[in-house]
Amino acid sequence: MADEPNVPASGTPAPKPAAKPAPPSVPPGLAGKTTSAAAAPRRPAAKKKVEDDTSPLLSRRGWIGLAWGSFTAASAAGLAATGRFMFPNVLNEPPQQFRIGFPDEYAPGVDERWKDRFGVWIVRTPSDMVQEAAGFYALLVTCTHLGCTPNWLSAEDKFKCPCHGSGFRPTGINFEGPAPRPLERARIVLAEDGQILVDKAQKFQFELGQWADPESFLRV
């Protein structure tokens, strides 16, 4: 009953004004509910409200729109914050880049000492299949089939994955089981202090020809 008269021009009084000229057939008791013209003089309180509605800032409809808009925006921000909450800023995981000691600490063959801590095998070879030189490479311990960790079986001279039976040569080349491609190698270089530095953030894949990259193999 309050929002018809004196609505500012900005507010769009779409449906109500049609009903404003009260049809003569409306009984007197209902007239107050459908037309404010009858209600306003009877109830001063309602009239005061009407004056509020003429606030120069926004119409009532405008205010409600603003409230819903703010509520929607706040809800969306809350949802986004909840999503962001699931991604911590600090991770208690082993570093991607680490020093593993000096080259002369390693005998030829597959070395397992960093497998658990950093997730790499360090292999020292007299002659690499791609680089055709003596040196080191770091194999990632993640099976290329579905991501389990293979075991190094020194007696059989191969890596064998316990999950689905994939087998890999010491070079990392797959030769049995479902693994579709060789193990990946990590970046391996000499640090300035002479230690070997392994960087798992940079990976080299055989099938992409990346094992020829100088940083995928440390010549010694």
Added chain:
Amino acid sequence: MADTKTVAPKEGALERSWNWLTETQIWKSVFRHNAPITDRNRVLVVLSNVFLHLHPVRIRKSGVRLRYTWCMGGLSFFLFLTLTFTGVLLMFYYRPTLEYAYTDIVGLREHVPLGIMREMHRWGAHAMVITVWLHMFRVFMTGSYKPPREFNWNVGVIMLVLTLLLSFTGYLLPWDQLAIWAITVGSNMARATPFLGYEGPGASLLALGDVQLIHAADDARFALLGGTFVGEGALLRFYVLHCVGLPLAIAVLMAVHFWRVRKDGGISGPL
């Protein structure tokens, strides 16, 4: 006057106290209707009870025929209640940390009275996956997914997925080799999520210049595991999802599911 005494209703002490009890305000506030011995009272009892009102007021004869329903929906619900009960009991002993998770599971078998509780939870979980599938199969074979029940079919499909997720998240909690590697393999699928998995199609399109927005430490798999591999974060996240998040979601949907059965005309009849 002496005669009237013998004619009066024979009220023993038991009957009197029963009459008194059923007239108290407490009793009347709990039991709003008379005994459900008439059709009208039966309907009123069902309608005014928050638990019963989810259930159809009347059930057609075929609705209780085992050959028609296999009771698979009811069994799924029963198993859910069993799993909730045993699961809450297990939570009194189980700690979801790398240090304790496995030994607590062993302790539940070896050190806790009724070590069968954990086995009930485990076998109940397997059984629920089976009954939910069979329920879906029955609903499909009886054509009960057809309008007006197509909405409820979709609610059911979502609950099937939630059941499988409950099974998947519970799988990790014993923290043995099987659990760790099964979840490693399973969660690696999330790497291939379109756009949101860092190995998925379209993920490489989401980049600002040279900076990839989706990488191993912020993709869908990371959100699931709370890390880049199955470790401490994954155990805790799966625990919370398994014990709180997923059960809440499926409980709400179960209420909707049962309510829709009622509103869509009760259990469907034979074709």
